[in-house]
Amino acid sequence: MTEIDRRTVVKGLAAGAAGLMGGLPGPLASAFAAEADDMAKLVPLAEAAVAAKEEPAVWYETTATDLLAPCIATFNKRFPKVAIEHVRGIGVGDMVAKVMQEARAPGKSADLVTTTADQTWGITSRDLALPVKWTDYGMPAKFAPTPYSLICAHSLFCIVYNTSQLPEAEAPKGWEDLLNPKWKGKVGSPAFAQPYAGLVPVWGEPRTTAFVEKFAANGPVITASTYTLAQQCASGELLAAVGLNWTARPTIQRGGPIKILFPDPYPLSTNYSTLPKYARNVNSAKLFACWLATNEGNRAYEAATGRGSLFLDTETAKLKLPTASEFPLDEVPRMTKLIELYNKILRAGGPI
Amino acid sequence: MSDARFDGRLAGALPSPTSLRERLPRGKTLVWIGLSIILGWLVVVPVALLILSSFKTEGFPTDAGFTLRHYVEAYTDPELRVVLFNTLVFTVASTVSAVALGTALAWLIERTDVPGAGVFRVLIVVPMATPPVLLATAWAMLLSPRAGSLNLGLVSALGLSGMPFNIYSMAGMVFVETLTIIPTVFLMLAHAFRNADPAHEEAAQTSGASPWRVFWRVTLPMMAPAILGAAAFVAIVCLVVFDVPGTLGMPARIFVLSSQVYYLFGASPSGVPAFGQISALAVLILACLILLAVVYQSFTRVSSRFVTISGKGFRPRVKELGPWRWVGAGLVSAYLALAVVLPLGMLVWASLMPYLTPVTWQNLGLMTISNHLAILKNPMIVTAVVNSLLVATIASTAVMALAGTSGWIIVRERGLAGRVLDILTFVPLAIPGVIMGIALTYVYLSIPVIPIYGTIWILVIAYTTFYLAYGSRTSQSAFFQLHRDLEEAGLASGASAARTHLRITFPLVFPAMLGIWVWVFAHVMRELSIALMLHGRQNVVISTLIWNYWSGGDPVTASAIGVWLIVALTLLVGATFALTRNR
Numbered sequence: 001m002t003e004i005d006r007r008t009v010v011k012g013l014a015a016g017a018a019g020l021m022g023g024l025p026g027p028l029a030s031a032f033a034a035e036a037d038d039m040a041k042l043v044p045l046a047e048a049a050v051a052a053k054e055e056p057a058v059w060y061e062t063t064a065t066d067l068l069a070p071c072i073a074t075f076n077k078r079f080p081k082v083a084i085e086h087v088r089g090i091g092v093g094d095m096v097a098k099v100m101q102e103a104r105a106p107g108k109s110a111d112l113v114t115t116t117a118d119q120t121w122g123i124t125s126r127d128l129a130l131p132v133k134w135t136d137y138g139m140p141a142k143f144a145p146t147p148y149s150l151i152c153a154h155s156l157f158c159i160v161y162n163t164s165q166l167p168e169a170e171a172p173k174g175w176e177d178l179l180n181p182k183w184k185g186k187v188g189s190p191a192f193a194q195p196y197a198g199l200v201p202v203w204g205e206p207r208t209t210a211f212v213e214k215f216a217a218n219g220p221v222i223t224a225s226t227y228t229l230a231q232q233c234a235s236g237e238l239l240a241a242v243g244l245n246w247t248a249r250p251t252i253q254r255g256g257p258i259k260i261l262f263p264d265p266y267p268l269s270t271n272y273s274t275l276p277k278y279a280r281n282v283n284s285a286k287l288f289a290c291w292l293a294t295n296e297g298n299r300a301y302e303a304a305t306g307r308g309s310l311f312l313d314t315e316t317a318k319l320k321l322p323t324a325s326e327f328p329l330d331e332v333p334r335m336t337k338l339i340e341l342y343n344k345i346l347r348a349g350g351p352i
Numbered sequence: 353m354s355d356a357r358f359d360g361r362l363a364g365a366l367p368s369p370t371s372l373r374e375r376l377p378r379g380k381t382l383v384w385i386g387l388s389i390i391l392g393w394l395v396v397v398p399v400a401l402l403i404l405s406s407f408k409t410e411g412f413p414t415d416a417g418f419t420l421r422h423y424v425e426a427y428t429d430p431e432l433r434v435v436l437f438n439t440l441v442f443t444v445a446s447t448v449s450a451v452a453l454g455t456a457l458a459w460l461i462e463r464t465d466v467p468g469a470g471v472f473r474v475l476i477v478v479p480m481a482t483p484p485v486l487l488a489t490a491w492a493m494l495l496s497p498r499a500g501s502l503n504l505g506l507v508s509a510l511g512l513s514g515m516p517f518n519i520y521s522m523a524g525m526v527f528v529e530t531l532t533i534i535p536t537v538f539l540m541l542a543h544a545f546r547n548a549d550p551a552h553e554e555a556a557q558t559s560g561a562s563p564w565r566v567f568w569r570v571t572l573p574m575m576a577p578a579i580l581g582a583a584a585f586v587a588i589v590c591l592v593v594f595d596v597p598g599t600l601g602m603p604a605r606i607f608v609l610s611s612q613v614y615y616l617f618g619a620s621p622s623g624v625p626a627f628g629q630i631s632a633l634a635v636l637i638l639a640c641l642i643l644l645a646v647v648y649q650s651f652t653r654v655s656s657r658f659v660t661i662s663g664k665g666f667r668p669r670v671k672e673l674g675p676w677r678w679v680g681a682g683l684v685s686a687y688l689a690l691a692v693v694l695p696l697g698m699l700v701w702a703s704l705m706p707y708l709t710p711v712t713w714q715n716l717g718l719m720t721i722s723n724h725l726a727i728l729k730n731p732m733i734v735t736a737v738v739n740s741l742l743v744a745t746i747a748s749t750a751v752m753a754l755a756g757t758s759g760w761i762i763v764r765e766r767g768l769a770g771r772v773l774d775i776l777t778f779v780p781l782a783i784p785g786v787i788m789g790i791a792l793t794y795v796y797l798s799i800p801v802i803p804i805y806g807t808i809w810i811l812v813i814a815y816t817t818f819y820l821a822y823g824s825r826t827s828q829s830a831f832f833q834l835h836r837d838l839e840e841a842g843l844a845s846g847a848s849a850a851r852t853h854l855r856i857t858f859p860l861v862f863p864a865m866l867g868i869w870v871w872v873f874a875h876v877m878r879e880l881s882i883a884l885m886l887h888g889r890q891n892v893v894i895s896t897l898i899w900n901y902w903s904g905g906d907p908v909t910a911s912a913i914g915v916w917l918i919v920a921l922t923l924l925v926g927a928t929f930a931l932t933r934n935r
Contacts, residue, residue, distance in 0.1 A: 064900030065892065066732045087806075088887060088900070097412075097625060098793065104414045105797035109806065109888070186498070191602060191615070221520075221603045224614075227905035235708045236499040250905035254706040255718075347431070347605060347615075 039078065041138030042290050046079045049283035056083035057111040057284035060095045063305045064088060074300040075291055082284045089115070096122035099276050103128050111285040113274050114152050114292070118339075120272040121332035124148045130275040130282070137290045143311065145329055149272035152292050153307035154316060157195040157267040160248045161240040162233045164257040172240050174263040175199070179214045188229040188241030189220035193342030195242050197335050198267025202325035205338070212342045217350040233258045245316070246306025264322035271307060272329075380761060384769050387758055391776040394817040398783055398791035399638070405791075406635050411627025413791075422628030431607070439608040441522060442597065443590040446529040451583045453530065454537025455575075457684060461538075462545035464671045466680040473542070474926040476684070479691040480535040480871065481921030482699075483878040483898060484595035486914040489907065490695035491528050492599060493708065495519035501698070501711040520604040529596045531691040533589065537582045539871055540826050543864040544578035547833055578829035584644045585825045588781045591637055594881065609633060638779060645778045696918060703912035723912040732892050740877055740894040743808050747815035748872035752865050754816070755823025760857070762824070763831035777824035780817045788814055789885020806888020814882045819875060823868045830864035870928045874921050 049057075061068065065086045072084050087109070089095035095110075096119050102109050113123065123129050129148035135141055143151045159178070161171045172178055178187055196215075199208045221238060223229050229241035230248040234256030248260050273289035275282065291297040298312045308314030327335040344352050401413045406422055408415035426432070457476060461469045479487065494502040495517045503515040510516075518524065552574060556566045572579075594610040602611055613633055616626040673680055701711055704719045727733055758777050762770040783791070792814055796805045804810045834857070842852035858865075880895045887896055894917060901910035 066730050066897075066900065069731060088896075094625070094885070097627070100410075100412060101414075101793055101797060104412075222605065223603055224598065227902075228907075230905065231708045231907055235493070235710060237496050238498075247905055251707050254908075256707040343615075347607075349605060 038138040039294065039296075041136075042079075042287055042294075045137060045283050045287040045290070046082050049281070049287060050081045052283060054082075054281040054284045056085040057279075057281040057288060058109050059084055059086050059285075059288065060089045060098065060110045060113040060115075061086060062089050062095075062115065068304050071297075071300040071304040075288060075297065078291065078296065079287065082287055084284065084288050089113075095119060099123055099128055100126065103276065103278055110276050111279040111281045112289055113276060114271055114289075115274075116155075117270055117272065117327070117329055118332050118336055120149050120274055121329060123274055123276065125333075128277050130277050130279060132275060132286060134290070137286065139290055139293055140311075143293050149274045149329070150289050150293055151270055151309065151311070152273045152289070153271045153298065153301060153305070154310045155269040155271065155307055156245040156262065156316070156319070156321070157198060157269070158243055158245050158248070158260045158262050159240055160230050160233050160243040160258050160260050162236055162238070162257055163259050165236055166239055171259070171261070172263075173261070175211060175215075178220075178240070178242075179211070179218055181218065183218060183240065185219045185221065186239040187218070187220045188232055188238040188243075189215070189222050189346065190226050190229065190242060191222045191224050191343075191346070193339050193346055194269065195267045196342045196346075197338040198269065198327070199265060199325055200335075200338055201327055202265040202323060208338075209341075209345075212345050213351045216346045216348065219349065220346070222346060230256070230258060245319070249306040262319070262321055265325040266322060268310075268324040268326040270326065380765060383757060384761055384765070384773070387754070387761065387773060388776075390754065391758070391773065391820075394813065394820070395776050395780050397795055398788055398817065399779055401791040401795070402631050402634055402638070402783055405627060406631035408628060411625075411629070411631055419628075422626075422632040426629040426632040432612075435607050435609060435612050438522070438601075438606055439591065442525055442529070442601075442608050443587055445522075445526040446533060446590045447583055447587045449526065449530045450533035450537050450586055451579065453687065454534045454582065455541055455579060457534065457687060458538050458541040458545050459571075460680045460684060462542050463548070464673050464677065464680060466673065466677050466684065468681060468684075472681075472684045472688070474922070475688050475692060476538055477535040477870075477874075477925050478696070478918065478922050479531060480539075480874050481878065481918045481925070482532075482695065483880065483895065483914055483917070484532050484593070485599060485880070485902070486699060486898075486911060487532060487695050488528055488596045488599035489911075490698040490702070491519050491524070493698050493702065493710070494694060495524065499710045502694070504710060504712075520600055522601070522606055525596055525600045525606065528600060529590060529593065531687075531695075532596065533586050534687065534691065536589070536822070536871065537586060539867050540582040540585065540822075540829065541575065541578050543826075543867060544575055544829055544833060546863070547830075548574055577832045581825040581829045584647075585781075585822060587644060588637075588641050588821070591640060592781065594785075609637065634783060638783075641779060641781060642775060645775055696915070699911045699915050699918075702908050703915050705908050708907055723906075723909040724916075726909050727913055727916070730897070732897060736892050736894050736897045739808050739891060743811045743815065743891075743893060744873045744876040746812045747819070747876050748869045750812070750816040751819050751823040751872045752869045755820060755827045755868055756858075756861070756865055758820075759824055759827025759831050760853075763828055764836065774824070774828075777820045779821075781821035783818075785818075785879075785881030785885060788818060788882055792886060806890055808891045808893075810886050810888070811883060811891055811893065814886055815872070815876045815879065818879075818882060819872045822871060822875075826864055826868050826871075827861070830861045834860055866928055866931070870925055874925070877917060877921060 063086075065088055068086050072086065075084060076082075089098070095113055095115050099110055099113060113120075124146065131147040132144075132150075133147070134144040134150050139150060145151070159172055163171075172180075172183070177183075193212065196208060196212045199211070203211070220242075221232075223232070226241075226243040226247040227250070229238065229243050230251045232238040233241050233243075234251045243260070245260060245262075248258060251258055252260075273292060275285050275289070279285050292301050293309070293312075295313045298309045298314055302308030302314045302316060308316030310317050404413045405411050407418045407420070409417055409419050409421075411422065460466045461472050461476070466472070492500070494500050497503070497515050497518040497520065500515065500517070500519065503517055506512060506516050507514070519528070548571070553566050553570050556570045557563075561569065592610050594614055597606070597608045597611045598614055601608060607615065613630050616629050616633075698711075702708060703723050704721065705715065706718055706720060706722075709715050709718065755777065758773045762774045762777075764770075780788075792810055793805065796802060796810055804813070838856055838860070839852050842856045843849065847855065878895055880899055883891075883893050883895050884899060894913065898910045898913050898917075901907070901913065
């Protein structure tokens with residue numbers, strides 16, 4: 001796919017999502033909403049799970065178990081006889097590692113894994129995922145870009161800034177503002193360069209690389225967690241930081257003096273649900289993955305995690321967003337190579 | 353055995369020397385075999401998997417084929433030279449400062465008439481109960497270069513033009529790590545100082561040596577095994593610790609080996625962490641550790657030089673400091689202010705705030721107890737507390753038993769058998785938590801007849817293995833001080849080896865063993881990296897609950913749990929010291 005083609009697709013996708021969220025349901029949006037609400041097509045899965053006397057399906061996901069409990073409770077109101085047991089993954093490849101180990105050893109555990117594109121690719125590229133015809137269960141084809149994974153939610157990279165120290169007029173408006181020398185040492189960045197690699201589909205590699213080099217040279221404070229960056233902005237330790245919409249949310253909800261803005265373009269990261277090949281409680285796992293991709297399930301998931309789908313009737317979808325930028329699943333290898341390069345640039349504090 | 357110790361009455365009841373010699377080695381051999389099997393399973397399996405993983409294509413022991421790629425990538429990385437230099441500076445500076453200060457504090461509290469020693473003894477180990485990531489964060493809130501509360505206070509009070517301190521620096525890392533490690537050094541040395549026979553010091557003084565000369569020529573050499581053991585242990589801890597370098601070093605791009613391992617864990621170009629490179633770096637840590645262990649062994653080869661408890665009764669001599677005792681009390685208080693009062697105060701403040709915010713009068717209005725109430729509403733809190741208590745109790749008891757038994761054999765059996773056990777009990781410290789997690793996950797997924805994957809038992813095994821090193825160092829230093837005449841007198845009186853140990857050896861080393869138990873208990877309660885790697889369906893613990901809040905953008909509730917954890921562990925430590933006060 002050429003640079004222009006890709007940009008067109010990404011913009012089209014974002015435009016479709018924006019239409020859905022703006023209360024202007026186009027043909028694409030209404031089709032998604034109608035299909036995503038069709039619980040009747042999920043009933044056979046629930047019946048099959050009960051008939052097979054399946055054990056609780058083990059769900060690997062990165063959110064704290066206690067936070068996800070209300071989401072599972074909502075699911076059980078709809079499907080009371082199907083049990084889901086959440087096991088928290090600590091992120092950054094941990095879940096792929098566990099799936100790989102479980103696939104090779106006699107003991108098994110996971111039935112469903114919900115994670116980012118690069119980790120999903122880590123599972124599917126190793127032939128560890130179970131193919132599922134998701135459309136058979138009423139899922140729109142757009143939700144399942146490959147036979148292995150179903151879109152669950154979207155994470156949106158953004159800029160977080162302190163409102164008590166930065167009046168609206170002085171706040172950064174876009175990526176280039178972060179290069180201003182007046183921000184030196186006062187801006188935070190995640191230690192890992194996913195948001196910057198995520199700019200490449202729209203900006204292209206040369207422009208993005210030049211940006212990352214200049215940004216790194218401007219001495220950003222690097223921290224492993226975007227949650228921490230949001231907190232540091234609230235405390236006044238940082239004036240602004242590159243972050244994620246849902247990791248800034250807890251601080252905002254608690255009254256922290258921060259705001260988020262979505263620069264144009266904003267990097268988008270899609271989360272997918274995937275069944276490992278060795279899953280034992282297949283019907284329960286499929287059912288839960290599909291339910292998460294319905295309006296009801298996605299709202300419950302969003303309430304628990306802050307991450308919602310741009311394709312569904314969620315708070316995330318109601319956001320006013322500029323151009324989205326995201327690598328498609330089949331280009332994840334390229335994305336990870338870029339992340340590796342940009343990690344090094346960030347760490348070196350300039351060109352390498 | 354010293355014939356001079358026998359009186360006629362005792363000699364009449366003696367079994368023949370031949371039967372004595374036969375009885376002891378046979379018992380030792382059996383114990384040695386049993387220990388070797390247990391330690392072999394606990395230690396050799398993960399270490400072997402670690403080494404194997406470093407040669408595998410994706411860093412998993414089950415990968416097909418072998419490769420040297422990870423070594424090439426890890427060791428030719430141009431950043432590695434900087435990382436190694438940083439690691440050296442961090443490790444040496446933290447070790448030297450922690451051992452020097454920990455030794456000074458142990459001496460002041462155990463061997464001098466410093467006022468308030470009893471209270472100090474309890475308070476000094478409170479930082480041990482603080483999860484290091486919370487301690488580091490508390491110090492970041494105090495001394496960060498833009499919003500640090502202490503920095504702001506100093507600027508305001510002294511009229512400075514800029515912030516005087518920056519905690520995000522190598523000096524900041526060393527400072528906080530030193531505060532974290534001192535309680536461990538103290539616990540490793542307190543028993544040795546308490547039980548040091550003053551006869552040698554008195555003899556030196558009688559011969560006209562000055563107090564300074566007595567300290568350098570007698571006291572310090574007498575404490576050498578304990579101090580060296582502590583130094584070796586602390587050096588390795590500083591080599592592998594992540595919390596402090598991760599929290600305070602990474603933001604300023606100061607990477608050490610442990611943060612490099614974390615970085616490789618997070619950087620996953622193939623969709624999985626770079627386990628191969630992590631293992632290759634861990635092999636370097638392992639080599640450093642074995643080198644340290646060998647140096648330590650060679651230094652303590654002549655163990656009889658360090659015996660301080662013999663059959664002769666003595667009362668530990670308390671050195672009277674005169675007016676200097678108030679200076680001593682001031683030094684201990686200064687440490688407590690830095691390691692307990694300021695960071696704990698900051699954690700309490702954070703736990704009462706809706707989000708992280710500096711200490712100001714204005715922010716007092718934000719104060720709330722909702723974070724503390726949120727803990728009680730968490731449906732997992734009861735399970736987490738019960739699991740934590742179970743895991744910590746079982747693991748600390750297992751470490752105490754294994755370390756006590758192995759420590760006795762290592763000290764009494766200076767040959768190859770002792771050395772093998774010594775190395776076996778020391779090397780787990782070199783295995784990064786993430787690698788330990790991978791190894792144990794693989795082992796117990798592969799053995800369905802031991803279905804402990806995802807349960808608290810896999811945590812018990814991991815912690816027992818991981819904390820053996822501390823137990824082993826501490827128990828060895830206790831046994832070094834114990835003259836073998838005491839055991840041989842029991843055997844010579846016709847008691848069985850088991851009875852001799854139960855009635856003579858164990859009571860004498862009981863305080864040290866209890867110290868090990870408390871140390872391991874507290875560290876298990878707060879340990880995170882292994883708990884996260886082995887986190888499964890049925891084994892949520894308090895540290896993972898803290899992490900849940902922390903990583904879920906709620907550090908203030910994490911601070912609230914931390915505060916209660918510190919309070920509970922402080923009470924435990926206080927009760928333990930009260931229990932052993934007169935022993």
